[in-house]
Amino acid sequence: LLNWYTMRTFPKLVGGLSDFFRSPLSNTRKSQWCQWKRAMHQVELTSVRYPNVKRGPYATVDDNDIKFFERVMEPSRVMTDPDIVDSHNVDWLKMVRGASQVLLRPKSTKEVSEVLKYCNTRRLAVCPQGGKTGLVGGGVPVFDEIIISTSLMDDIIAIDGISGALTCEAGCILEDLDNYAAGHGFMMPLDLGAKGSCHIGGNVSTNAGGIRLIRYGNLHHNVLGVEAVLANGEVVDGLTTIRKDNSGYDISHLFIGSEGTLGFVSKVAIECVKRPKAVNVAYLGLKNFNNVLATFRLARESLGEILSSCEFMDAESVHCVEQNLHLRLPIPKCPFYMLIETNGSNATHDEDKLMTFLDLLMRKKLVIEGTMASEPRHISNLWQTRERITEALLLDGYTYKYDISLPLTYFYQIVEEMRNRVGKYTIRCCGYGHLGDGNLHLNMTSKEFNEQLVHKIEPYLFEYIARKKGSVSAEHGLGFKKRDFIHYSKSPSAIELMRRLKNAFDPNGILNPYKVLPDLPYLFFHQLQVNLQSRQRHPKLLLEAYRRAWSGSSNGIALLQPRGEAIAVNTALEVAPKPEVRWVEVRWGPLPSNIRHDHRGDLPHRHSPEPPKVGEKVEKELQDLEPEVIERIPLVPSRGPIVSGPGPGLGLGLGLGPGLGLGLGLEVAAADLVGGTRQGEVELNGGTAGARRWDAMAGGDSRLDFVASARDHAAHQG
Ligand SMILES: Cc1cc2nc3c(=O)[nH]c(=O)nc-3n(C[C@H](O)[C@H](O)[C@H](O)COP(=O)(O)OP(=O)(O)OC[C@H]3O[C@@H](n4cnc5c(N)ncnc54)[C@H](O)[C@@H]3O)c2cc1C
Structure with missing residues (x-):
């Protein structure tokens, strides 16, 4: 039944990602490198591709700044040559491109500290950068942030021959650390495809997972201590090598997975594991996904303590490697593949098992x-x-990369669903990943970046994940690309606490801005554009307003809810019988953290029996309020779709049953409308009331969400 191929006939495969980056360039490699450089220059600037992201109130680097940096470190490590800096502006996936003009390469914690202290005083934004293999656009600037690279901070400080505690600087390459640990009989507990390029500081900052997490746990488990530099230059020394330490809050762990937004990781202490004496790998081909799950269950039962990895790949993923990288597959083609690895101390025992x-x-x-x-x-x-696989997919053109956690029951269902949904727009839609950790890498590719395709995927996919109680980021982090979807996996109170932590660690927001947390509480508030309201709730009017809001004409009401997904739509001016507030200027402040939301983001006031307040009274009350102004929203018509979620649509259906029928269907995105209407009713008609209720719940300490202040735009301008 099983065709065990002999490894003797297995062809030698070409080198991995690490070789590509590190080996001396052969002619073929040189031409690959040139291609890569060309492709890099074709990557659109992030500020152009994402026009809604606005540059923060940061200073711009000038000659005096450069002179200061050159005093802190040798001038040769203050790089301004556009050719060099540009390659640090573009991420590995070639999906984002910053416009930084300065790359700093400090060699010590002291240098990092002096640079950050200065940048903080000058309000210069910075982007910490490791090996630049991150997959969510976190390690490159969005605008002109100064890049601080760890590439020259690569000293291995010590390894404890008994405990395996290894201490090193943040810029050490993961593979180098593993080779070093091997010399002492140990192994890095972490292993991933980018090991030849990624830095341990980057690994810690992203809480990287990898292929052996099922056995050795994630970095919260393995990291013993961290030294980090705060935005103001202060060095937080948490570089302990002991396993147990309950003396107060565990500050080091805050830096794990914070993606450079809380501090610059300068040194790391990590517990290495004993290098296994016996390693075995089985590469399996399977007929369907049910068999994949059954095999995983049996692997856990039968292999128990020696199971160190359990990965799965679908045919599309593996065939992409074959097609784009010309690797020969170890076994004939199958619908699904699994890689099962064991690590143990007794070869005979492991092989038997x-x-x-x-x-x-x-x-x-x-x-x-x-x-x-x-x-x-x-x-x-x-x-x-x-x-x-990641490398192979990239050769298709543009990769839409999603790294999600899902209960195993739904693990492959979503790949099939997305294939049906976006199939015609893509070159391929495939799934692979760390099955043992419930971590799916769902990838779609197209020749070039296609915004329409993005809208087909998002937020549909994230809504699915939230419904199944999964996570929008299993191991890659949020970076720039996923930050606006944080609310699908974290509650508003958790996000609010993160924001407070960020403010405490980095009050001027200079550390890796535009990453991890959305720009403002929970939403793309600056996309909120057109505001008119009445209490009219006739469905036809709703539909009209919804259409207008969607198309960006000026009379609809579009309001993104705090979870960034729903829309408040009431009606349009012409059709509203009694429009009471002509327009509403909206400002956002954070929701009080003690307000609880369910997973779908229901707001508490939805359930309030209190009727919404309307009319002049509201206007008056709103005028009296002085909320913290975070940003003034210009009341201009939007230029494109400003909401997430499905729009109205018309469908024609043919049904075959006992009889034959022809039906015309009208989809008005009922859930959004209903939810949105109720939301809008309270928030626009009764902005004050809503805010007060929140205020009361928060013990009177909330900042307000809305204020309506003038009769119309012209009057306001006047
Ligand atoms: C082929 C391939 C396979 C991969 N496989 C996996 C995998 O299996 N599991 C996984 O989790 N990831 C994987 N990744 C993603 C990536 O390798 C990891 O996220 C890695 O940890 C990033 O490290 P880096 O040094 O390249 O960081 P970068 O990409 O340079 O930066 C990542 C983030 O960390 C921040 N950062 C970097 N260094 C510091 C520092 N010293 N202090 C503070 N912040 C810092 C950056 O600002 C950025 O936000 C893979 C990537 C590739 C290309």
Whole structure:
């Protein structure tokens, strides 16, 4: 039943990502490099592709700043040559591009500290950068932030021969650390496809997962201590190498996964694991996803403590590697593939266990093809088809990358659903990932960036994830690309607390701005444009207003809810019988943190029995309020779709049942409308009332959400 291919006939596969970046350039590599450089220059500036993201109130670098940096470190490490700086402006996936003009390469914590202290005083924004392999646009600037690279902070300080505690600077490359640890009989607990390029500081800052998390846990488990530099230059020394320390808050752990927004990680202490004496890998081909799940269940049962990795790939992913990188697959084509690895201390014991497991798989007819390796070079070859998928996908053109957590029951369902939904726009839609951790990498590719395709994927995918109680980012972080979707996985109170932490650590917001947290509380508030309201709730009027708001004409009401998903729409001026507030100027302040929302973001006042307040009274009350103004929203018609969620649509359906029927359907995005209407009613008609209720719940300490202040735009301008 099982065709075990002999590893002797296995072809030598070309080098991995690490080789690409690190080996001396051969002619082929040189031409690849030139292609890469050309492609890099074609990446659109982030500020152009995402015009809604506005540059923060930061200073711009001038000659005096450069002179200061050159006093802190050697001038050769203050780089302003556009050719060099540009390559640090573009991310590895070539999806975002900053416009920084300065790259700093400090060599010590002291230098980082002096630079940050100065930047903080001058209000110069900075972007910490490691190996630049991050997949959410976090490690490159959005505008002109100064790039501070860890590439020259690469000293390995020490390793404890008994505990395996390794201390090093943030710029050490993961693979180098692993090689160093190997010399002392240890292994880095973390392993990922980008190991030849990513830095340990970047790993810690993203809380990177990787292929062995199922066995060794994530970095919250392995990192013993961190030294970090705060925005004001203060050095927080948490570089302990002990395992247990309950003396107060664990500050070091705040830096793990904070993606450079709370501090600059300068040194790391990490607990290495004993290097396994026996490693085995089985590469399996399976007929369907149910068999993948059954195999995983059996692997946990049969392999128990030696199971170190359980990865899955669908046919599309693997065939992309074959097609784009010309790698030969270790087994014939199958609908699904799995890589199961064991790490142990006794080769005979592990092999016995693995063979029993494979036997069981064959008897249960769960796999259709397979091969096995226990020799390091063969093992590394088997891993290539998994580890190089990201690289292979990139060669299609543009990758839409989603790294999500889902309960295993829905794990592959979403890949199929998205394939149906976006199939015609994409070159491929595939799924692979760390099955053992419930972490799916869902990827779609197209020749070039296609905004229409993005709208087909988002927020549809995130809504699905929220419904299934998953996470919008399993291991890559939020960076720039996913920050606006944080609310699908975190409650408003958690987000608010994060914001307070950010303010406490970095009051001027100079550390990696535009990353992790949305610009303003929960939403793209500056997309909120057109405001008119009445209490009229006739569905036809709703539809009209919805259409107007959607198309950006000036009379609809569009209001994004705090979860960024729903819309408040009432009616349009011409059709409203009694428009009471002509327009509303909207300002946002954070919601009080003690307000609870359910997973879908229901606001508490939705359930309030109190009728909304309307008319002049509201206007008067609103005028009297003085909320903290975060930004003034210009009341101008929007230029494009300003809301997320489905729009109204017309559908024609043909039904075949006992009889034959032809139906005309009108989709008005009922849920959004209903939710939106109720939301709008309270927030626009009764902005004050809503705010007061929140205020009361927050113990009188809330900042207000809305204020309506003038009769119309012209009067306001006057
Ligand atoms: C082929 C491939 C495979 C990958 N596989 C995995 C995987 O299996 N699991 C996984 O989790 N990720 C994976 N990644 C993503 C990426 O490698 C990780 O996120 C990695 O940890 C990023 O490290 P870096 O040094 O490249 O950081 P960068 O990309 O340079 O930066 C990432 C983020 O960390 C911040 N940062 C970097 N250094 C510091 C510092 N010293 N102090 C403060 N902030 C800092 C940056 O500002 C940015 O927000 C993969 C990427 C590629 C290209």
